[in-house]
Amino acid sequence: MDLLKLLIADDEASIRNGLKCILDWEELGYKLCGEASNGKDAVEQINNLRPDLVILDIKMPGLTGIEVMSNIRTYYKENKLEMPAIIVLSGFSDFEYAKESINNGAKAYLLKPVDEDELQEKVISLGKEIRERQKLNETSKNAAVFVLKDYLWNIFQTKKVPEQVQIYDNPFLADCENSNYCSIVLDLNFCTGTPANEILKSVENYFSFFKTVIIPKENKILILLKASNEVAIENCIQRAVKLNKKNRTFICRSQSYTGLEGLLKSYYEAEELCSYLFFISDQLFISKNCIEKISLNTNSINLQNLIDDIVFCIETYNKDKLEKIISLIKENYFDISKTEAEIKKQFISCMVELRNKLLAKYPEREISNGTTFEVIPKILEAASYSEIIEYLKSVLFDLLENFNFNTSDSVIVKVIAYVKSNYDQDLKLEAL
Numbered sequence: 001m002d003l004l005k006l007l008i009a010d011d012e013a014s015i016r017n018g019l020k021c022i023l024d025w026e027e028l029g030y031k032l033c034g035e036a037s038n039g040k041d042a043v044e045q046i047n048n049l050r051p052d053l054v055i056l057d058i059k060m061p062g063l064t065g066i067e068v069m070s071n072i073r074t075y076y077k078e079n080k081l082e083m084p085a086i087i088v089l090s091g092f093s094d095f096e097y098a099k100e101s102i103n104n105g106a107k108a109y110l111l112k113p114v115d116e117d118e119l120q121e122k123v124i125s126l127g128k129e130i131r132e133r134q135k136l137n138e139t140s141k142n143a144a145v146f147v148l149k150d151y152l153w154n155i156f157q158t159k160k161v162p163e164q165v166q167i168y169d170n171p172f173l174a175d176c177e178n179s180n181y182c183s184i185v186l187d188l189n190f191c192t193g194t195p196a197n198e199i200l201k202s203v204e205n206y207f208s209f210f211k212t213v214i215i216p217k218e219n220k221i222l223i224l225l226k227a228s229n230e231v232a233i234e235n236c237i238q239r240a241v242k243l244n245k246k247n248r249t250f251i252c253r254s255q256s257y258t259g260l261e262g263l264l265k266s267y268y269e270a271e272e273l274c275s276y277l278f279f280i281s282d283q284l285f286i287s288k289n290c291i292e293k294i295s296l297n298t299n300s301i302n303l304q305n306l307i308d309d310i311v312f313c314i315e316t317y318n319k320d321k322l323e324k325i326i327s328l329i330k331e332n333y334f335d336i337s338k339t340e341a342e343i344k345k346q347f348i349s350c351m352v353e354l355r356n357k358l359l360a361k362y363p364e365r366e367i368s369n370g371t372t373f374e375v376i377p378k379i380l381e382a383a384s385y386s387e388i389i390e391y392l393k394s395v396l397f398d399l400l401e402n403f404n405f406n407t408s409d410s411v412i413v414k415v416i417a418y419v420k421s422n423y424d425q426d427l428k429l430e431a432l
Contacts, residue, residue, distance in 0.1 A: 004130055005033040007051035009042035009068070010089065011060045015112075019055060022116055029127050039063025043071045051084050052130050053123070056106075058090040058097055065090075066097075069104035082137065085126045089114060148172060149215050152224065156267050161260045172211050172226050173260075181263040182233070182256040183270040184223040184285075186240065189383065190277050193245025196221075202243055206236045220274075224263065228256060237285050248384075249277060251285040278340045279385045294336055303333060303350040311357050314400050322396060330389045344379050347388055351375045351395070358403070 006025060010016050016035050025032065034049050036042035039062040046054060046068070058065035065088055076083050087108045088101040098109045107129075108122045148170055155161055186203065188196055200216055203223065207214070210233075211226040227233060237251060244250050252273035254266035273286045280286055280294070306325055313322040335343075352375075375395060382388045415432050 003031040004029055004052040004127060005049065006030040006053050006055070007034045007036070007042075007045060007049060007084075008032070008055045009036040009039075009045075009060065009065075010055075010057040011037050012057075013037070015057070015089075019114070022114070023120055023123065028120070028123055030123070039065070039068050042068045043075075046072050046084065047075050050081070053126060054084050054086045056086055056088055058088055058092070058101070066100050066104055069101070069106065073105055082133070085130055087119075087122055087126070144170065145213075149213060152213060152263075153215065155260065155264055159264065159268075161264055172213055172224075176263075177259050179226055180228040180256045180258055181260075181266055182225050182227070183254045183263070183266040184225065184237070185252045185270045185274055186221040186223070187250050187252070187274050187277055188219045188221065190248060190250035190281075191244040191246075194243045199243050203240060206239045210236075222267070222270075224267070230256075234284075241284055248281040249283045249286060252277065253285045253287050255288055275340070276336055278343075278383070279334060279336050281384055281386050291336065303329065303346055304353065307350060307354050307357060310354060310396065311361070314358070314396070314403050317400060319397070319400065322400060326389065326393050326396065329392070330386075334385065343385065344382070344388070347379050347392065348376055351379075351392075 003026065008016050008019050010019070016037070020032060020035075030053065033051055034045045036045050037060075039060045041062070042054075042056065042060070043063065056065045056068060060068075063071070069086060073083065075081075083105050086101075086106045087110060088097075088106045089110055089112055090097055090101075091112045093111055101109050107126055110118060110122070186199065188199065191199065196216075196219075200214070200221055203221060204214055207223060207225065213224040215222040215224070225233065233253075237253065240251060252270050254269040254273070257263065257265050269288065273288070273291065276286050276291055280290070283290055306329065309325055310322065312318070313325065338346075375391075378391055379388055382391060418432065419427065
């Protein structure tokens with residue numbers, strides 16, 4: 001259980017030191033987060049450190065304890081914060097001081113010199129009260145977040161924004177007509193090495209400076225952001241990228257749009273971008289601009305036109321040329337206008353035709369047996385375009401090695417290939 005934060009404010013150092021030592025604060029569930037020697041310093045520290053419990057002297061230079069309480073009440077109310085519990089210490093037994101202290105939010109009024117047992121009793125009692133309040137607030141907060149998530153998810157599923165926004169008091173939806181929203185999707189199918197619960201916890205921490213709604217769905221994490229600071233958003237994404245141990249792209253980010261209609265648009269844009277994760281593995285994240293740039297640079301080729309060249313490389317044991325053909329496929333067959341299913345279908349078709357051509361030319365070879373041509377399940381299971389290319393490379397080079405037994409037929413094929421490539425040279429039998 002986390003320790004509650006304690007702040008001591010008294011202008012006398014001996015009293016501050018005594019209060020720090022009079023009780024075993026850690027045993028009682030507290031840790032000292034700050035101390036102040038005057039009223040102004042007390043106000044500043046309380047507002048900045050947000051202690052759970054304050055022990056406050058009624059008479060201090062700068063501002064009195066009553067004025068300190070009045071100041072922090074205003075600040076906490078304006079910022080919708082929960083007031084700390086306050087124990088007032090005084091050398092005066094005047095009823096008016098006690099009454100003013102209670103009116104300003106004090107939970108207890110103790111006379112100096114402080115009675116150790118009385119202080120401990122108050123501290124324990126207030127500790128229980130604070131924890132009960134925190135538990136209630138957390139339950140209420142979780143309920144409100146659940147309602148908000150359900151409300152937004154219903155908008156995404158129906159693809160329709162209600163005429164009346166129902167949750168105006170939620171910071172995420174406050175002034176939504178004039179606010180900018182964007183959506184970020186982390187597709188965990190492309191993220192390995194870090195457990196999903198750790199990724200979720202890290203993401204909640206990274207984006208905690210924004211007004212967000214984070215929704216885990218199946219094997220994805222959806223982050224809805226209310227923000228317009230593009231630099232800050234990218235900085236958070238850069239931190240999230242490091243969660244993937246394989247260092248490949250797994251994040252898609254929409255552009256920013258205004259209003260709930262814009263939020264709906266951003267969600268579907270980010271979801272659509274996830275379909276490109278199969279093709280793209282070397283970007284920080286995928287965005288609409290990223291896809292447009294890649295689309296302009298695409299030079300697609302026909303796989304079927306390369307089958308004869310691949311057969312010839314296998315026949316002649318030409319590793320260099322086969323490597324070049326695979327590189328050509330990797331760079332130029334890349335076409336994000338095709339779906340993942342289309343790409344896989346064409347690779348399977350190409351490999352089946354390659355096998356059939358080799359069988360037709362060399363029926364005596366047992367090409368159809370073994371693991372080399374168990375391509376259909378392997379290609380279908382591939383998680384990315386680059387994974388298919390790597391598998392294709394391993395199959396073709398495995399085939400090249402296993403096919404060539406240095407028989408008389410293969411030797412003659414190599415000689416013919418050499419003559420065709422070097423017909424303009426001074427060819428001699430010894431060289432052949």
